[in-house]
Amino acid sequence: MQKNWDSTLVYSMKQINTDNNKELADYCHYFRSNAFYNKSLYKESKKESLLMSDAKEIYPLKNIMLGKASLELREFEQALIYYKKVEKLPKIVNVLYSNIDIYEGLGLTYLFLNQMKKAQEYLHKNLALRKKEKNIEGIYSAYTMVANLYFMQDKNQLAYNYFKKAYFVTQNINDFEKKAIAVKNMSVVEEYRGNYKQALVYRKESEQWKDSLNNQNKIWAVADFEKKFAVAQKQKQIKVLKVENELKATQRNVFLYSSIILLILILIGTYLYAQKIKNEKIILLQKNKLNELNTTKDQLFSIVSHDLRSSVNALKTSNSKLIESLENKNYNELDQLLHTNSGIANGAYSLLDNLLHWALLQTKQLYFHKESVHLYSIVQQIEYNYKALLSDKAIVFENRVSKNNFINVDLDSLKIILRNLLDNAIKFSNEKGLIKIYTEDTETNFCRCIIEDNGIGMSANTISELLSDSELLAKEKNSEIIGTGLGMQLCKQMVKKNGGSLTIESELNKGTKMILLLPKIKA
Structure with a gap:
């Protein structure tokens, strides 16, 4: 009754440990659940409530405490179940709980579940009982909850009326904190209604109550300090x-x-x-x-x-x-x-x-943008661009790419790759040579595209240098002129960026195969 929750926890535990009386143990668990709840230890409060039995007299208290703890833990569906269990019980005379506990709990639960009609029904029931009980602080709390209900539904006039009622009720309450909250609510509502002058008046009043609350806290702090000092003096030795x-x-x-x-x-x-x-x-x-x-x-x-x-x-x-x-x-x-x-x-x-x-x-x-590309058509375009160079050396060109091949690549980079490889094939082909581009079926997710010529070919050492990640090449002294190697470096990087790979098969004077593996379009 003195709200000394620490002492409540100590003595109730002593009783539980020293006596096997189940009825007393139930009430001790109930006291402990209340104490933990008021200390904002809601999970511990719920644990203590669950230790209570389902005896007829204690059953309503158990479910009300479980409902309150679940509500604070934001377990709204569970809170609803616990409160409904108590609501369904037949009315009992001289019980240790009130319908106020049930209606307030159900009203708040439905409010958080956004079921406004049911929330309104129970919060008004709660308000009616509070008025009948004539508990000033309870009436203030009930008015505030109803006001918030209407405010959440944008029913601003109704919300204003109930916030105002709550404000007038606090004039008969000595709790400075409640007074400050009520005045602040009025300030917010007036601002929302566009009445900024009146909102400013309320805001100033709220600050005054806050100052009063701070002064009151200071007085209590000084008294508490004096008490602690006296105790400290006694325990000095x-x-x-x-x-x-x-x-x-x-x-x-x-x-x-x-x-x-x-x-x-x-x-x-x-x-x-x-x-x-x-x-x-x-x-x-x-x-x-x-x-x-x-x-x-x-x-x-x-x-x-x-x-x-x-x-x-x-x-x-x-x-x-x-x-x-x-x-x-x-x-x-x-x-x-x-x-x-x-x-x-x-x-x-x-x-x-x-x-x-x-x-x-x-x-x-x-910029890279992968899309579905018809490989045969792109090879046709590249062939058209190089017809003049092919004619100059009387080179025969054959496009044997399967017309069913669709690959998932960036179109611009694919063209750069094919142009460079075809340009090299023309450069290193003999007069009246043969160049062909064709594809081979594979069981993997890659299309195997080969650019083959019957030109001068290259040595294994040259292939190794061309496939190296950082090599740039100078011109060789023999007829195997491979230039800077910049085009090959560009091809390799673009093939890699497209998710593919490039390999080379070649022998001196026997031609070269440039083998591309490019990702297919997945069926």
């Missing part, structure tokens, strides 16, 4: 003895703690030193990698610059001869020079195009 004992224990443990701290410091120092060594190794590896990348970049620029300079110089020389042929009206040589210029320009353009796409890949600016 006991504490002095305890301090002496603790001092001895401290002296005994100082050496142990010092040793532990020293050990920890040594371990921390060792760990930090190891981390420092590890970080230095990582930095060194990163530095070496950066140096390799810079070397590759310098090599690339050197080779590309050399090739572009050679192409421009060849164009310059060819153009001089072109002018002389025009002046001499040597039309046969003129036609040959124009074809030569066209080949040089195409080679320079391909080099620059590869360089651009390689740079975009390295800086992650190249």
Whole structure:
């Protein structure tokens, strides 16, 4: 009755441990459930309630406490079950519970379950009983719950009326906290209605009640301090003895703690030193990698610059001869020079195009969008673009790709891959050679596409260099001229980005097979 919950817990547990009386044990568990509930330990409150029996007199109290704890734990469906059990019981005279407990619990439960009609029914029943009981604080609580019910349904006028009633009720209550809450609710409602002047008046009043509450808390705090001080003075001698004992224990443990701290410091120092060594190794590896990348970049620029300079110089020389042929009206040589210029320009353009796409890949600016692509049609387009080059060397081209092959790739990158591989096949094919592109059936999820020529081929060493991740190649001294290798690097990266792979089969003077594995469209 004094709401001293700690003492309640102590004495009820003593009773449970010292007596086998089941009826008394039930009430002790009920007292403990109440104590835990008021200390906001709702799970513990529920556990204590479940320890109560289903005896006729205690059964309603048990379910009400279970309902209250479940409501606070937001287990609304369970709370509803517990409250309904009590509501269904026949009315008993001189019982230890009131219908107020049931109606308030059911009203709040239905409110949280968003069942507004039922919530309204029970909250109004609760309000009627509170008025009949003439409990001022209970009436204030009931008005506030009904007001919140209407406020949640946007029934602002009804909500306002009940908030106002709650506000007037608090004028007869000495609880400063309730007064502050009621005034703050009025301020919020007035703001919602657009009556900002009145809302400001309520807000100022709310601040005044808060100040009063703080002053009251300070007074209670001073009284509590004086009480504690008096108790402390009485226990001073006991504490002095305890301090002496603790001092001895401290002296005994100082050496142990010092040793532990020293050990920890040594371990921390060792760990930090190891981390420092590890970080230095990582930095060194990163530095070496950066140096390799810079070397590759310098090599690339050197080779590309050399090739572009050679192409421009060849164009310059060819153009001089072109002018002389025009002046001499040597039309046969003129036609040959124009074809030569066209080949040089195409080679320079391909080099620059590869360089651009390689740079975009390295800086992650190249846009990739995978889609369903009909491989046969794309090979036809690439063949059309290279008809002139194929005719110049009288090369026969065969498109044997299955018309049923659909692959899941980025279209633009696929075209770049096929153009580079076909360009290389033409470059390294002999006059009147043969180039064919075909597919082979596989049982995997990949389409096997092969670009095959019967040209000059390449050695195993050259294949290894071409498939290396970071190699850029210079021109060889023999006839196996493979250029910068930039086109191959670009092809490999784009194939990988599309989820495929590239391999090479070749022998000197026996031709080359470029084998692409590209993901099929899944059925």
